Amino acid sequence: MYVNRKTDMIMAGGRHPMKITYSVGFKSNGKITALKLDILVDAGMSADISPVMPHNIIGSLKKYDWGALAFDIKVCKTNLPSRSAMRAPGEVQASFIAEAVIEHVASSLALEVDSVRSINLHKFETLKLFFKTCAGEPLEYTLPSIWDKLAISSNFYHRTEMLKEFNRCNKWRKRGISRIPIVHPVMLRATPGKVSILRDGSIVVEVGGIELGQGLWTKVKQMTAYALSLIQCAGTEELLEKVRVIQADTLSLIQGGFTAGSTTSESSCEAVRLCCNILVERLTALKERLEEQMGPVKWETLILQLVLPVPSLTVQKHLLDRYSGQFPVQPVQLAGPIEGAFVQGIGFFMLEEYPTNSKGLVVAEGTWSYKIPTVPATMPVVKELCGLENVQRFLQWTIGSKQLDSAGGTKKNKVFGSDGDATGQPNLSSLALVMVQRKHHTTLSIIVDITRLSLRSRIS
Template identity: 25%
Template structure:
């Protein structure tokens, strides 16, 4: 998209015109104002690099601050027979010790189902569950005191793995099913059928800033909590619930997070509640900060899945119908698992018209930490199985997987129906893939890869081009809302607050650009402030990729309210028709006269015109009927495609991504620089999920990969040396989004499926393409090595036969 294409909004606020670059001059004035569509730097970018960005642990601690250590269960599933904390209470420096009996309200910090106790009471259900908390003068003293506790458990049978849960029939939530057409009948009559199974592993969020909360007691039982959370309103509600207070007694503040990725949506409530309990009990400030090991043990992950599929198709690879059986490990409690499982079902089609479909989902309970939201929210897991299905069709027919993909894309003209009976009317995936196929030189490179593999016995290469179609909206209807608060001060500067949270993704600068654009003022004139529940109430989580969509619209609504007041004032004060009042860069034209924006604002202030407004936005048209499994759960779809080339060492399983070409659609980008960062970062995080990030529990339910020494996220060296990323220039939302932009937070992660598919292609090359490999995610060196040995063994068996 042309970064110089910026809106020049008059009274009606609808015209979109090309304007000169920001460095240009206009009628002798300074550089043009506004901000939409310009590659502005992240508002905290320089501070991130310099270390000046302040996080909760950087805040100066108030006198008397207590530090909290949370004591955790040593068992995965057991009855607590005895808890003796007298020695803990008597330890040096201890101010208080809290258990379930000390909670004045409800012992629950769950987002929905009331099944996440703050402290375990009588029963523990995962290794690492919180039992009690110690508040002391220092964290070292609190930790040492906790070690003096005497706890006696009586072990119960524990279900740890997803396979064990399925064998035991341990369904945590009711199963769900979607149907489109007569899938069973179609499969029975299809000319060709294949089936398969794929396991998709979980993933730790590994945010740079761990879980932390700093609680400050106030008057009349009021509590303010600085919490590193994506969902301040939910934390507010849970803290109030635990303390037995009304929501208005609790204020949550978030200036920034050092990463979130979904791990700070529901789970920060536990730590905020414990910190608030200590502050309420002692009347002293209280801080709870987890170290990396404890954070990884105590907090939920991306759900791991087991997916079986069966598909019927014709000789050209066109899909007649497909069936999926999805099972996911929820952990010990529901958390957000129901909605995550639903989204995995919603994305079982990815970018393909399945024509007839049956998707079944089971949500299984295990005695492990409760899994939770993670970038993509179930969608990536559903898509991995679909892409493996496409590749198996191609293998069965001896065709290029890209040709099978292209044969099954949703049509651009509309008419394609999803398994949940929503028509896809905005599909641009065929055009995007065609463009990427050419720009990446896919066909020639595929031949070159085959030629290389024919002469290389040890190292094998693989190549794959995969699409992404991702639905944008919370599938829970009431969450699709946002509020904003805008103040214009009499000097023409602006203060902006909204319900979205900043976790490094660039939401704050994007929404500030929207406000600057509406007033046609310099971006520097808009001050970004912390997210606070006492400024904008009842907000939804910054999640579902909808942060810019909903908060941008709410902020725009607030700005336009003030703008309309200014227009009405100027029209009356100067006797000029409203249509003759036009906001231009840092000034306002009133008939034949001009004045600066600040001058008009000051005149309006003196005339007692309100210069403060709230804004609200609710995404229209979102529906889903669970009884019939039909509806319109997404406002629109975001699209992308990636072509990845990899190499594997067949002796060790080691692998490397050599090159990736990405073409991604973000509509009319609000900020191309921020969006490019999200595309690259999302891809790398997805690549880590599918290649190196392996979670392991032992038979006792202990997480053994709980530190950087045993859990491997991608490093700078894992980034492909040749990485070509482009925002699709033709992108534009077909529905009325903020300046016709599209969401960018989650969809790029699924571009990394191309890496997993390329690795599978390289493994198949080890059998001279005679065997379709069984490869599960993450495709670690061990799994790749085992898969290579398996395909070679099968190929040798076929040759011998």
């Protein structure tokens, strides 16, 4: 069934409402020893994405060492409209719950919330208990070291003191600063890709992933151009302009899967790379023969000469196993998911509402009747990619924004953290720490500066 955006927003707009009750035990130094959670999730009148919510909630909640963790999550059928998937479904709410507990403990003990966060970070032993199947090896767990490195490289403690002084001297303007960890387990799944070279030298690519603003098609185009350029003939430096990605369907690309889990872009790129490797292998023999006869060969000439030697110029592959990932797509694409998460966080935690009518249908179904509370000039800016040296190499030489789509969505809580630190007043100044703990040991931290971001506070 196809519906327009307005109808879709009316049917399934907004995130899942939840009711959370918790009990937490802690020591005088802020170390949490036990957490019990009772969570009710309003699923609406139909299942939609709701059955996966408990899994997502718990996965995001486990970013801290809670000691003993007990939870009871009930997905409730109600007479309200159902909710669908929205960037990091369940994970955003869970990260908010975790930070609310941390800040509650810090407030009760009159401690700095950053010190409570720090003391409850996972050690490798507790990480293995909370993430049994994807904790990796001890040397691969770099979250505590990056936490410390971030504090030094960003002058975090010095800036904290500066903001305290600013807040003491300003009655109506307040600023806040905080850093929040995120531990996001990521798994790969089978992903298809299909690459076809047409007679005029243009290239058509199909992948199972859907382009919904995260840059998936852009990365796939870059990967295709790079992988086919390895044939090293004249004209391959302009291959990017010859590549177009089209929307696949079940006739041309079966078992396309779904676009979720922060890995679809990268898995699609790897599936396309495997296709290109086969095409390059097929084309290399012909290129060598032509070079012996006529010297350097252009890309268009090479493709025109294909008649009998190469029976097929279309290759379809499924990525089934973990990719090695040593092929560049511009790391600058990291900025988009990060900045987008901040803007969504401003709306979700501070200004955004879901007004409904008497029947429970969403009234503000799009940006024509509801304006997102930001403009491009107030976008947060990625200031620094901070981490260990191997993380820097990872960012520079592997596929662009690995595992940052849904994981990036949990950075919305950064807005909440900074705003709470600033006692709820406008004019935020913030640092963001993002840590992505993959099954295969890549950990990442990013500093985001939103000093230029100014918000209007609303008093109710």
